[in-house]
Amino acid sequence: MQFGVFTVGDVTPDPTTGHTVSEEERIRIMVRVAVKAEEVGLDVFATGEHHNVPFVPSSPTTMLGYIAAKTSRLQLSTATTLITTNDPVKIAEDYAMLQHLADGRVDLMMGRGNMGPVYPWFGQDLRNAIPLAIENYDLLRRLWREDVVDWEGKFRTPLTGFTATPRPLDGVPPFVWHGSIRSPEIAEQAAYYGDGFFHNNIFWPSSHVRRMVELYRRRFEHYGHGPADQAIVGLGGHVFMRKNSQDAIREFRPYFDKAPVYGGAMPLEDYMAQTPMTIGSPQQVIDRTLSFREFVGDYQRQLFIADHAGLPLTTVLEQMDILGAEVIPVLRREFEALRPANVPVGPPLHPRVAAAEATVAGSPAVLAETTA
Amino acid sequence: MTTTTRSLVVVTAGLSEPSSSLLLGDRLAAAVERHLRESGLEPRVEVIELRAHAVDLANQMLTGFPSPSLQSALDAASAADGVIAISPIFSGSYNGLFKSFWDAVDRDSFRAKPVLIAATGGSPRHSLAVEHAIRPLFAYLRAAVVPTGVYAATEDWGQGGLATDGSLVERIDRAAAELAVAMAARRSAGPQDAYADPTPFEDLLRR
Numbered sequence: 398m399q400f401g402v403f404t405v406g407d408v409t410p411d412p413t414t415g416h417t418v419s420e421e422e423r424i425r426i427m428v429r430v431a432v433k434a435e436e437v438g439l440d441v442f443a444t445g446e447h448h449n450v451p452f453v454p455s456s457p458t459t460m461l462g463y464i465a466a467k468t469s470r471l472q473l474s475t476a477t478t479l480i481t482t483n484d485p486v487k488i489a490e491d492y493a494m495l496q497h498l499a500d501g502r503v504d505l506m507m508g509r510g511n512m513g514p515v516y517p518w519f520g521q522d523l524r525n526a527i528p529l530a531i532e533n534y535d536l537l538r539r540l541w542r543e544d545v546v547d548w549e550g551k552f553r554t555p556l557t558g559f560t561a562t563p564r565p566l567d568g569v570p571p572f573v574w575h576g577s578i579r580s581p582e583i584a585e586q587a588a589y590y591g592d593g594f595f596h597n598n599i600f601w602p603s604s605h606v607r608r609m610v611e612l613y614r615r616r617f618e619h620y621g622h623g624p625a626d627q628a629i630v631g632l633g634g635h636v637f638m639r640k641n642s643q644d645a646i647r648e649f650r651p652y653f654d655k656a657p658v659y660g661g662a663m664p665l666e667d668y669m670a671q672t673p674m675t676i677g678s679p680q681q682v683i684d685r686t687l688s689f690r691e692f693v694g695d696y697q698r699q700l701f702i703a704d705h706a707g708l709p710l711t712t713v714l715e716q717m718d719i720l721g722a723e724v725i726p727v728l729r730r731e732f733e734a735l736r737p738a739n740v741p742v743g744p745p746l747h748p749r750v751a752a753a754e755a756t757v758a759g760s761p762a763v764l765a766e767t768t769a
Numbered sequence: 770m771t772t773t774t775r776s777l778v779v780v781t782a783g784l785s786e787p788s789s790s791l792l793l794g795d796r797l798a799a800a801v802e803r804h805l806r807e808s809g810l811e812p813r814v815e816v817i818e819l820r821a822h823a824v825d826l827a828n829q830m831l832t833g834f835p836s837p838s839l840q841s842a843l844d845a846a847s848a849a850d851g852v853i854a855i856s857p858i859f860s861g862s863y864n865g866l867f868k869s870f871w872d873a874v875d876r877d878s879f880r881a882k883p884v885l886i887a888a889t890g891g892s893p894r895h896s897l898a899v900e901h902a903i904r905p906l907f908a909y910l911r912a913a914v915v916p917t918g919v920y921a922a923t924e925d926w927g928q929g930g931l932a933t934d935g936s937l938v939e940r941i942d943r944a945a946a947e948l949a950v951a952m953a954a955r956r957s958a959g960p961q962d963a964y965a966d967p968t969p970f971e972d973l974l975r976r
Contacts, residue, residue: 531973581963582973589970601834608964616967662831663824671836 398696398732399743400725401441402434402703402717403476403633406454411707412655423453424460426713430704431464433714435471437721443474443700448482448519449512451657458491465499472750473499476595476633476700477508477576481526482519484553485533489540489561496566501747506574506595506631507534509583525552527582534573534586541570572745574631577609584609588616593629593744598673598689599702600658606632606673607692614694626737629744631698632689635674638719642677648712649676656706679723686724687731695740699728775805775952778849779816782856782867789889790855791818793921793941797853797887800945801952808953815849817842819866826869835873842870847878851885851952852912854903858890858920862902871906879910883951885944887919896920915947 404427410417418426431442442464444454454460461473473495478488496503509526510516516523532550539546540561549555565571574593577583578601587594594613596606610630617628637652639645646665653665653676668674675685690696701720704713736742746754779798783790794816802812819826825839835843846852856867886903890896899918907914917940925937932939 527973528976531976535974581967585967585970585973600832602837605834612964612967616970620970659832663828667828668832671834 398729398736399440399472399698400720400728401439401443401472401474401698401700402430403441403443403445403474403700404430404454404702404704405445406447406452407657407705408451408453409655409657409705409707411709412651417707420453426704426710427454427460428464428467429710430713430717431471431473432467433717434703435468437717438725439471439717439721441472441474441698441700443476443506445476446479447511448479448515458495461495461503462498465495465502468502470502472502472504472746474503474574475505476597477506477510479510479515480507480533480537481509481529482515482521483533485537486540486553486556486559486561488533489537490563492571493541493561493563493565496571496747497563500753501566501569501749503747504572504574504744506576506593507583508576509580521552527580528552530583531586534575538570538590541565567748569747571747574629574744579605579609581609581612584613585616588613588622588628589620591617591620591622593631593697595631595633595698596693597633599633599635600672602671603673603689603692610693624739626694626740629698629741630693630696631700631744632693632696633700633702634686634689635702636682636686636716636720636724637676638679638682638716638724640678642681645676645678652706652708679719682724683727683731686728687735690732690735695732695736697741697744772956773809774811774813775850775955776813776815776848777801777805777851777853777952778846779814779853780819780846780855780870781816782819782864782870783889784820784857784864784866786820788818788820788857789921789923789926790857790887791816792926793887793889793919794853794855796941797855797885797919797945800941801851801853801885801949804946804949805952808949810949810953815845817845819870822870823866826866826873829873830869839873843874846870847875849882850955851883851948853885853887853948854907855887855889856903858888858895858898858902861895862898863888863906868906871910874910876910879907879912882910882912883948883955884912884914885917885919885948886914887921887944889921891923893920893922893924896922913951915944915951917944917947919944 408423434442444457446457448455457475513523546559547557574595575583575587576595596609598606614625614628618625637645637649650665675682779794781790781794798814805812822839825836829835856863884907888899899920919940921937928936
């Protein structure tokens with residue numbers, strides 16, 4: 398199972414100090430978080446894509462290419478890539494290029510965005526969100542898999558004799574997740590292609606997350622990609638930890654109360670009761686996270702929100718230290734012990750990454766480390 | 770559910786206790802029940818007082834998801850064979866609590882659903898708010914709103930119980946009879962569950 402962090406890249410004032418970082422500082426913080434993820438033993442860093450303030454990450458492959466050069470093992474991903482308003486031709490080329498620069502350490506997650514006006518700003522119509530996600534992704538797949546594409550659809554100019562360049566690294570396209578909070582069409586799309594399905598698992602109660610994942614798993618089997626329990630599922634999560642759970646709640650409450658996505662609504666305690674958010678001790682985070690498999694089954698990727706809501710970088714890095722030292726090692730061991738042998742241990746990796754991992758895993762040093 | 774049962778959900782946005790909107794809702798529901806029974810149908814009535822869901826509705830606006838108790842109220846309204854919707858008139862229209870509930874319902878589940886609209890107010894001068902404010906809201910939901918909307922001003926409660934032409938009692942009975950006829954004609958299909966029964970991807974791809 399893979400563990401990692403995902404970031405929305407918001408520029409939010411720190412509610413405890415009133416300080417707001419500059420865009421430059423915010424971008425540097427995102428990069429620092431990614432590098433830190435590798436340092437503390439996480440597997441994945443995923444960035445959002447936004448074209449509206451107060452968010453900075455409008456150009457994910459630029460950022461991920463830079464992070465690729467600063468890391469050697471970290472899987473680079475997105476949460477999410479806008480399949481609706483981006484030209485699928487440009488997505489195909491950008492992420493193939495990134496694969497080459499990152500030695501295959503790339504996958505990506507399709508999403509539809511969170512703000513209506515972005516559609517007209519990019520020449521599209523919000524009412525076509527689902528049809529755009531469907532048509533654009535179908536073209537994207539072909540651009541990665543067919544050297545020469547003739548294509549005609551509704552939403553972009555036709556293509557005749559077009560070759561997306563560069564071709565995917567070693568001819569293997571990046572693995573794709575489809576992220577959706579509540580659209581059954583997107584779970585259906587992920588199932589149809591045998592791609593991964595990701596639920597952000599933050600804003601909605603687990604009863605709802607369960608329905609979306611159940612739909613995806615059932616239809617994954619229906620479309621002949623294998624048994625439902627072998628479908629590739631990813632979840633998000635939101636945690637904040639201190640040794641003493643009351644300290645965690647006291648420290649995080651002002652950020653929760655002012656956070657753009659939660660702010661001004663119910664008290665933190667009610668939100669934690671109704672959603673999978675966990676603010677408490679590392680052990681509480683371990684217990685809650687392990688419980689996710691009870692409503693989605695054994696799954697392959699767990700991402701946590703790291704930097705957001707104006708949290709200072711030092712706090713974010715402390716949180717990642719706790720994750721890396723106290724939480725993830727236990728979760729790895731526990732999830733692995735519970736996983737049935739027929740369930741994939743993680744999402745498909747690029748063959749180069751899989752080969753590198755096999756080499757590392759088979760080396761005596763690492764074997765000694767894991768048995769110690 | 771057998772075909773002789775009809776579920777009726779009363780949604781009232783009255784704020785005071787006791788509430789004249791709830792009083793009107795009870796009278797309307799009782800009249801609908803009587804008409805359904807006369808047609809050989811068994812009514813099953815549920816009353817939703819939005820006052821109890823006010824904080825959850827505000828939270829839902831901000832967080833995007835309903836609490837478990839608000840979800841069951843929304844589910845009940847979505848699954849009903851007929852709905853009676855009542856608001857007190859504030860500032861010339863339905864109140865904010867009323868609107869926030871209908872903003873949260875699944876629009877598709879209201880397509881062609883029989884709905885009776887009603888309102889209460891202190892003065893008879895606000896009576897057309899039923900037609901100018903509440904009726905268009907349900908037009909948006911594509912509900913089948915019965916022709917008679919019922920408005921009860923404070924003074925209407927002092928008219929006595931006679932079903933004289935144009936009296937509150939007569940209007941309640943007329944509207945209830947219209948709703949009962951629409952509910953009797955309705956075949957209880959229940960709302961489609963997009964998670965249990967998704968549109969096959971081949972169909973989505975061809976669109």
